[in-house]
Every structure is written in structure tokens, then in C-alpha cells.
């Protein structure tokens with residue numbers, strides 16, 4: 001049976017606020033995805049959200065970028081975060097899951113996420129998808145492809 005939990009989409013190609021990567025460095029977005037996935041795996045059925053990797057929200061200069069959505073609610077994009085925010089994103093996801101509309105007041109979000117919302121989208125643009133298309137476009141083309 002398909003999950004009815006909110007889904008956190010994590011951009012795995014994000015750098016942190018556009019900072020260049022060192023040679024061979026794993027992108028912070030990938031490390032964030034792996035940290036969230038590991039914690040959710042530990043929580044098992046008690047996990048408040050699901051997580052999926054994606055490539056590029058066209059929000060590259062404000063990375064790391066994640067999106068949070070659930071059918072029938074506003075969907076939110078969060079930016080200016082990094083792997084250290086994995087636990088806070090799960091706590092935010094739990095609050096989002098309990099919200100009827102998806103709105104979570106600043107005071108209800110972890111401190112690190114109080115000013116991290118960069119946008120929100122109406123439900124019909126944000127219905128959770130399970131099979132987002134893969135892309136093998138060069139990173140320089142990702143933003144154009146996502147627009």
C-alpha cells in the first residue's frame with residue numbers, strides 16, 4: 001500500500017549556498033539526503049515522513065534545497081540548509097504532517113528552519129510523485145531543465 005505520509009524531496013546535487021565543491025567532495029545535498037534517509041530508516045513505521053532524492057529544484061543559489069508535500073496541503077520549499085539540519089527537517093515534517101493545511105508557523109519549526117522557507121505552492125502543483133524522471137543532464141543545464 002502506498003504511503004500517505006508527507007514526502008520530503010531532497011536535491012542531491014545541491015551545494016551549500018552555492019559554495020564550490022572540493023575535488024571529489026560529495027555534494028552537501030547528497031549528504032543531507034543520506035542523513036535523513038538513515039534517520040527515517042531507524043524510525044521505521046514511526047517515521048513521520050518519507051524521503052525521496054531528486055535532482056535540482058532550480059533553487060541552486062539557496063541550497064541545500066528540499067521540498068515537502070502531501071496531497072491536499074500546501075507544499076513548501078526550504079533552502080539555505082545543510083546536512084546538519086537532517087533532524088530538524090524530520091521534526092518540521094512531523095509538524096507538517098499534523099497540520100491540516102501544511103502551514104507550520106515559524107514558532108512551530110525548529111530554530112534552524114525559522115527563516116528557511118523560500119516558497120510554497122498550491123496543492124495541485126505539488127501532489128507527491130513517486131516516479132520522478134531521472135536526468136543525466138550536466139549540472140550547468142539542470143536549472144534550465146527544471147524551469
Ligand code: FES
Pocket residue numbers: 011012013014015029055056057058059060063065142143
Ligand atoms: S542543484 Fe539543488 S536546487 Fe539546483
